[in-house]
Amino acid sequence: MxxxxxxxxxxxxxxxxxxxxxxxxxxxxxxxxxxxxxxxxxxxxxxxxxxxxxxxxxxxxxxxxxxxxxxxxxxxxxxxxxxxxxxxxxxxxxxxxxxxxxxxxxxxxxxxxxxxIKSSENFKDYSFKAGDKKISFKLVEADTELNNNKSLEGNKYFVLDDSKEFISVNNNELIIKFQFKVLPKSNKQEKLNGEILESILDKLKANPEYADYLLEVQQLRPTDKNKKRTLLEMELSNYTAKNSFDYxxxxxxxxxxxxxxxxxxxxxxxxxxxxxxxxxxxxxxxxxxxxxxxxxxxxxxxxxxxxxxxxxxxxxKKKFVIDTNYCITLDRIDKKFYKEIIENKEQQNAWKELFKIEEEITLENINGNKYLLVDTKFFNDEFKEKLIANFENLDKECDGLLIHSDNYQALNLIKNKYEKNIKNIYIDPPYNANSSEILYKNTYKHSSWLSMMNDRLNISKYLLKDNGVLTVAIDENEQEKLGLLLSEIYPNYKKDAIAVVHNPSGKQGTNFSYTHEYSYFVYPQNGRFIGLQERNEGEEDVRNFRDVTGKESLREAGANCFYPIYIKDNEIIGFGEVCDKNFHPNGVNVLRNDGIIEIYPIDPKGIERKWRFARNTVEEIKNELIINYIDNRNIYDIKRVKNKFNFKTCWSDSKYSANNYGTQVLNSIMGKEVFSYPKSINTVKDSIIAATNYEKNIITLDFFAGSGTTGNAILELNREDKGNRKYILVEMGKYFYTATKPRIEKVIYSKEWKNGKPVDREGISHMFKYIELEQYEDSLNNIEFDKDDKQLTYFNDEEREEYTLSYMLDFETKKSSTFLNIDKLRNPFEYKLKIERNDETKYRNVDLIETFNYLLGLNVEQISSKESYDYDGENIEKYFDGQFTFKRVEGKLNDGSKVLVIWRNLTDDIKIDNNVLNKYFEKKRIDVFEYDYIYVNGDNTLEITARDNHKIKLIDQEFKKLMFEDIE
Structure with missing residues (x-):
């Protein structure tokens, strides 16, 4: 060669x-x-x-x-x-x-x-088990000066933290600290790994405290190429590779x-x-x-x-829902569940931890704690199913949705359900500054960020209503590129960049001290789509409703603006029609026989002028008009008290300070720092107001949810005006369970917090759902190959080559669980995937029911609990451990179609399965003509009893089709 x-x-x-x-x-x-x-x-x-x-x-x-x-x-x-x-x-x-x-x-x-694709995992920290020991690689902050040193040409590589104590033990966890540093391009990560490995082993050998860890990490994990490869060497290779390859x-x-x-x-x-x-x-x-x-x-x-x-x-491919749970305030739960709730020790402990409840909740005092949240994760499936089945219009009664997932996968799954349903999208993506860089391939920092944003903004566009508004927060690092990207994705939309003074004291740069960031508002071109800002009491703009200056204020300049305003008993009661051009009132005020006073726009000199609003629009501002009595002229006039104005393009009020109303607010709620650089709650509230104009029945989506400020803002707005705004929050980071979700729970329970404790117990009635999704890495980990190579023996050389080059992977992995193995739908309640979380890999049940609801775009009204039956050859009878299990979902599609979904387990006898299914319909008195569509897993003969055969659909076929519908 x-x-x-x-x-x-x-x-x-x-x-x-x-x-x-x-x-x-x-x-x-x-x-x-x-x-x-x-x-x-x-x-x-x-x-x-x-x-x-x-x-x-x-x-x-x-x-x-x-x-x-x-x-x-x-x-x-x-x-x-x-x-x-x-x-x-x-x-x-x-x-x-x-x-x-x-x-x-x-x-x-x-x-x-x-x-x-790098956002599918949190790669900053990497943990693994060595025997019964936990070992973690943690990425610490790299030297900022080094990162900013433009004269140093090179790539980023993993090296051990340059502090002396790069290894430590904390709570039986061995922690090894790394940095991601710019080094000359001549370096190779593989060679650096060898040096890292040697340094770690030297440190472990030198300290008797690490003896047990040393023993475990030296366990062999051989390969054909490296027979002496150790566990530590393997995990180090995996860790650095995940950050170096396949972006x-x-x-x-x-x-x-x-x-x-x-x-x-x-x-x-x-x-x-x-x-x-x-x-x-x-x-x-x-x-x-x-x-x-x-x-x-x-x-x-x-x-x-x-x-x-x-x-x-x-x-x-649209990902499976791995887990579904709800948090529900006690006032929404039927009292028949209370006994089992208070007997649950995990729930009691969670209340004490989250809400600082000092006393045990009992049947005697539970009614005085109606805003405590019941979290279904602490209960078994049977209790959870019965609890949720008690809600007659589940999605309507659910006020929020939290999704623990990479945001692209979350948006992809919920697209069918929420298409054209979201009034406002508010996102605060990573700014790609040195302190908030996304993981990126060497020399592709900005292009990686653009690719990440491009796909997520494009898919979220499908969810936004035609009159919806997108708001994106950003700073100077990517502001210009983001603006161009938004113009490309929304070519016929208006785009405004608002400056928000979030750091009044300034962030020191080389030449300037940065005090502001930006919020892009993207909305349709024609018409008013941005709401008005309310002024505080005492800051109103009070001025004459009568136009008073120049020729443009004369009656002939606006004939439709000359009409009487009716008052009686010191109250404006209506408006007269536009006056004929030949009609001239006797004065500013005309008293009628019925006691009503007509007020005309005539100035002190008797000159006829005009009102500032035409007759056909004045009704819209009636609430802003007040009667003004002028003592020295003994007449009534009209003034306009304007307390709502267009938002300015520079938000400089102190309430937008990220420190005072972001970090300090969050720390007061949580009692400690759980998240860096949260937004000011007021910035997010005003952004939502501007995007929705105080609409009370809207959905706001935030797919970079972070600490949950957007959800907090929605809850505060609902508190203030009794609104019914809903929220969808998507977060992939580990702080989903340490910041995002607990913050929402706490804000529901109490309005005010200090040092992690509620100042009051002024809660609100609420329910939110939270789900966890399969991720791209999970999909890869659940690929299974068909080991039967017999098909290759039937191919000639040309066919074998074509198969190998084009079809091998799809054909040999088609039965993998991640691709929906139809055979395993015979028992949909036990469908499993191999999931790695918290350093452990387990087979976990997948929530096929919840997944299919999203794939269909179903607005769920009711989900029954599972029911089991036995069959004697003629009839079915409910039995707690029966052979045949059913679960029923009812709801509507976005077009109003009424849908019934039946899930069941199947036996090897299709005739018996069909008989049992028909008996189930009889027992439940299900009228097939009541529904537009009925979905059932497994072949069945239901269509024989229905007039319209198209009504009956197989879940097996529809599930697969919907899961892969957007893949070319």
Whole structure:
């Protein structure tokens, strides 16, 4: 094998990621499983195909072979970068081309055609179990000065924290501190890992306190390549790799590479300017070389495309709901549940911890604590189901939804249900400043951020009402790019950037002290979509309702503005019609026989002027008009007291201070610091008011929920005006359970808090649901291969190659649970996925019912508890441990269609299953004609009894279709 062919094969091994055998997570585990097939393709099939094609060109194959390898290496090497293919379209060496379709302004970035996927986990901290020991790698703040040192050219690498105590033990947890530092590009993370490993082991060996940990981390985890690999070495490789590789999934890798290959061959292989066109042989040889490069390149592209599309399928598929729970204030719960609630010790302890309840809640004092929240996570499934079944219109009575998930996956799941239903989206995404950087690939900081924002803003657009308003907070780091991105996503919308003085004392920069950030408001072009701001009492604008200055104030300048205003008993009771142009009242006030006084817009000199509002619009501001009695003229006049004004484009009030009304407010609620840099509650409240104009029955969505300020703001607004605003909060971080959710619980229970304790017990009646979703990493971890390779024996060589290059992954993993294994729907109540959380991997039941409700876009009215029955061949009877179990969901789709969903377990006898199903319908007196659609899992004969066969739908088919409906 020549040097150039070896170089090319090495590159292929990198692209197919089989050079990372030591990694055993995510896509690497899948690649490792098919390592033999991939190696055979690279080392045998590809080589054989190439040699065969080269021999057809010329007997002097060596020079041609080297040329082909060189071209293939050059081409693929241009786009591959540590686990990702970067969509940089080449025009020629050193120059790029971007797609342009004649737009006036075009925004483009390096990762434009890629999904940013790194937000699916919290990679900052990484923990694992070593025997019964817990070990954590923790990323500490890197040196800011070093990060800002523009003269230091390099990449970011993981190194041990440069403090002396980079290892410590806290509560039986071994903590190893890391930094993510800029170092010269000549470094390699793999080499640095070796140095890190040596330093850690030296430290562990030097301290007897670490002896038990040392023993566990040196347990062997061998690979074919490294027989002596230890547990610590394996976990260190995984940790650094997760932060170094695979930041993106290409949206159309095959199409992109094929177009680029075609362009490359035409411009850099068959470039007629470089050849003597009089030499026919040379030209034909060049054309033949181009054809070989095309054939071999397209085989490689086809295989790469299969792997990338497989990842794309996993990323885009709608994810399962792993867990569903509710928090409900006691006043909304039937008293028949109280006894079991107060007997639950976990719930009692949670009340004491969250709400600082000193006494045990009993049946005697429970009625005086009606705003305590019952959290269903502390109760068994049977209790939870009976409790939720007690609500007759579940979604309507639910005031909020919290989703623990990567926000792209959450938006993707709820899209069908909330499409065109959200009045206001308020988000405060990571600013990508040094203190709040997203994880990014070296040299792709800003393009990574744009890709992350682009996909999430695009999918959230489907949820926004036609008259809805999007608000995005940002600072100077990404403000310009965000503005351009918003213009591209909302091309026909108005976009205003509001300056918010959130840090009056200033954040010191090199040249300026930064006191403000920005809020982009995006809304439809024509009409009023931004609400008015209320002034506090004493700050109202009081002025004459009669226009008083200039020719524009005369009656003839606005005939529709000359009409009487009726008052009686010192109260405005109505408005007269516009006066005929020939009618001239005797004065400002005209007293009628019925005691009503007519007031006209006539000035002290008797000149007829006009009111500031025309007759057809004055009713809208009637509440702002007051009667003004002028003593020295003995007449009544009208003034307008204006306490609502357009919001200004600079919000500089002290109430917007993030420290005073963000950090201090949150710390008062929680009793300690649980989240850095929360927004001022007043900034969020005013943003919601501006976006919704005080509407009381709206939904606000925040898919960068952080500490939950948006939910807190909604609850405060509802307290103030008795509104029924609802919220959806999405947060992926670990503080979902330490900040977001507990903050909402606390604010429901009490209006005022100090040092984590309620100042009062002025709670509100409330219920919110919180769910946890399967994540992209979970999907990867639940891929299972069909080990039966018999199908390959039926293929000839050409068919086997086509199967390997294009269909292998989809076909051999189609029964994986993450793709919805239809066979396992025979018992939908025991459908499981392997889930890794809190350093433990467990098989957990998936909430198929909740997942399907979202896939359908179902507005749930009632969910029954599970009921079990036995069947004697003729009838069914309820039995607590019966063979046949049913669960029923009723609700409506957004178009008003009435839906019934029946879930049941199945036996191996389809005839008995059908008989039991029909008997269940009879027993429950379910009228199929009452519903527009009925969904049932498993084949059934219900359609025989229904007039409209289309009413009966199989959950099995619909579930799969809806889960993958947006995947090309």
């Amino acid at each position: 020549s040097i150039k062919s070896e170089k090319f094969i090495d590159l292929l091994k990198q692209m197919f990621e089989i050079d990372k055998a030591e990694l055993d997570f995510g896509i690497y585990r899948i690649i490792n499983y098919k390592r033999n097939v991939i190696n055979k393709f690279l080392n045998e099939d590809l080589q054989s195909s190439l040699e065969t094609q080269i021999k057809k060109i010329d007997s002097n194959a060596d020079g041609i072979e080297d040329s082909i390898y060189s071209h293939l290496t050059t081409f693929f090497g241009r786009y591959y970068d540590e686990g990702d293919f970067i969509s940089q379209r080449r025009y020629k060496d050193g120059a790029y081309a971007i797609p342009y379709n004649g737009e006036e302004v075009k925004l483009y970035w390096a990762n434009y055609d890629q999904y940013y 993106f999934i290409h949206k159309d890798l095959g199409g992109f590479l094929r177009r680029e290959l075609d362009f490359y061959i035409k411009n850099e292989v068959i470039n007629l300017d470089y050849y003597d066109t009089t030499s026919e042989k040379e030209l034909m040889t060049t054309l033949a070389i181009g054809k070989v490069i095309s054939n071999i390149g397209k085989k490689i592209i086809e295989f790469l495309e299969q792997i990338e599309n497989f990842q794309k399928k996993l990323w885009l």
